[in-house]
Amino acid sequence: MSAPADVAIIGGGIVGCAAAAFLTEAGVRVEVYEREEVGAAASGRNSGSIQHPFDPVLAALHLETLNHYRRMEDVGLGDEPAGVLLLAPERDPLEPAVGEIARDCPELRPALLDPDELRDIEPGLAPGLWACRLETGYPVRPLAATRAFARRAFAGGARFHEAETAWPWVARGRARGVLSGGVRRPAGAVVLAAGPWTPEMIDPTRGWQPIVPVWGVVADVRMDDPPRHVLEEAGVEGLAAGADGSALFSLVSVDGQTSLGSTFLRDAPNPDLWEGRLRREGDRFVPGLRHAEVVGLRACPRPQSLDGRPLMGEARGAEGLWVAAGHGPWGISTGPATARVLADAIIGKHQIEAALSVARF
Numbered sequence: 001m002s003a004p005a006d007v008a009i010i011g012g013g014i015v016g017c018a019a020a021a022f023l024t025e026a027g028v029r030v031e032v033y034e035r036e037e038v039g040a041a042a043s044g045r046n047s048g049s050i051q052h053p054f055d056p057v058l059a060a061l062h063l064e065t066l067n068h069y070r071r072m073e074d075v076g077l078g079d080e081p082a083g084v085l086l087l088a089p090e091r092d093p094l095e096p097a098v099g100e101i102a103r104d105c106p107e108l109r110p111a112l113l114d115p116d117e118l119r120d121i122e123p124g125l126a127p128g129l130w131a132c133r134l135e136t137g138y139p140v141r142p143l144a145a146t147r148a149f150a151r152r153a154f155a156g157g158a159r160f161h162e163a164e165t166a167w168p169w170v171a172r173g174r175a176r177g178v179l180s181g182g183v184r185r186p187a188g189a190v191v192l193a194a195g196p197w198t199p200e201m202i203d204p205t206r207g208w209q210p211i212v213p214v215w216g217v218v219a220d221v222r223m224d225d226p227p228r229h230v231l232e233e234a235g236v237e238g239l240a241a242g243a244d245g246s247a248l249f250s251l252v253s254v255d256g257q258t259s260l261g262s263t264f265l266r267d268a269p270n271p272d273l274w275e276g277r278l279r280r281e282g283d284r285f286v287p288g289l290r291h292a293e294v295v296g297l298r299a300c301p302r303p304q305s306l307d308g309r310p311l312m313g314e315a316r317g318a319e320g321l322w323v324a325a326g327h328g329p330w331g332i333s334t335g336p337a338t339a340r341v342l343a344d345a346i347i348g349k350h351q352i353e354a355a356l357s358v359a360r361f
């Protein structure tokens, strides 16, 4: 190995890759350790909708993330949002949602659509459905954002170690580097961006677990005429927080690739067992999905924090050990801005706000 890294990053998902990009661009020497390959977990297997997280505290992270993507052509962000349609079989569950979103996030311009209005803008939907339309939702290929940040980091000089599992090396209250392949690799600071596997790196006894895995299964389906909007069954906020083994319909299409989701499960599922259920649920919203050709199935865990917001900052009792994880269902929509905030904090340019600090747990 050449000179020790200034910063070692554990995790090659969207957060780790974006942190690597921002740090290298600030002149920091970075090494990224990824136990599989870049984007192997949720960052490459998500549904691909970059959208507002419906939480005013996270709105600034989302807007900043959009601005980063706008400057990175290879992400493939459209000029205008496709629009998100929150769907329900009746008017009742949507009415309070419209009111809440109008109050908390008016920039989303929530509009309640009756079944006729809905079919005017999305003729392929089942009759009788109601919707809340929101001015957000930019479909991209699931891996596109992570790969684009990895390229940016690489171009800036970051070194990637794929297929290398790493653990933080902490001694006498300070991060000293990482342990990888039985070798100590010194670094000035360490960033834990290992998604749902982050807490066990700080507390291997698992007594401290502010981020839990919430497993999602997604089917890639072939559709001749996919909907233009991002479609979601109303209720994702509640499910993400209290994963209870349910499935909620979602459909995101981009460049001929359509992702049909998804589940919210505590334990790692066998995706094959969910294919039929995803199709049946989907058929209630988009007739024909029951018989659509499935060309791929994937499962991976969302890194879900206990309060639905990411954790960032220096871990308690370990100087130089930084955390950036816990984005739940909104990681590609907010993760890059988290990474920028963290990078600035590491180089001493920025304080982390209390609502997002790792110290709140």
Ligand SMILES: Cc1cc2nc3c(=O)[nH]c(=O)nc-3n(C[C@H](O)[C@H](O)[C@H](O)COP(=O)(O)OP(=O)(O)OC[C@H]3O[C@@H](n4cnc5c(N)ncnc54)[C@H](O)[C@@H]3O)c2cc1C
Binding pocket: 010, 011, 012, 013, 014, 015, 016, 033, 034, 035, 036, 037, 038, 039, 040, 041, 042, 043, 044, 045, 046, 047, 048, 049, 050, 051, 164, 165, 166, 167, 193, 194, 195, 196, 197, 214, 215, 216, 217, 218, 261, 262, 300, 301, 302, 303, 324, 325, 326, 327, 328, 329, 330, 331, 332, 333, 334, 335
């Ligand atoms: C089904 C599904 C659909 C989703 N859809 C969307 C969506 O439409 N829009 C949106 O914004 N978000 C979506 N998300 C959420 C988003 O994908 C995640 O929040 C985000 O990808 C998390 O990124 P991350 O970098 O924190 O973690 P991960 O992507 O989990 O990356 C962590 C990485 O760390 C590596 N790692 C772990 N331990 C070690 C170790 N010891 N050594 C080295 N490497 C290690 C892992 O291999 C992994 O690659 C979805 C998630 C799921 C599961």
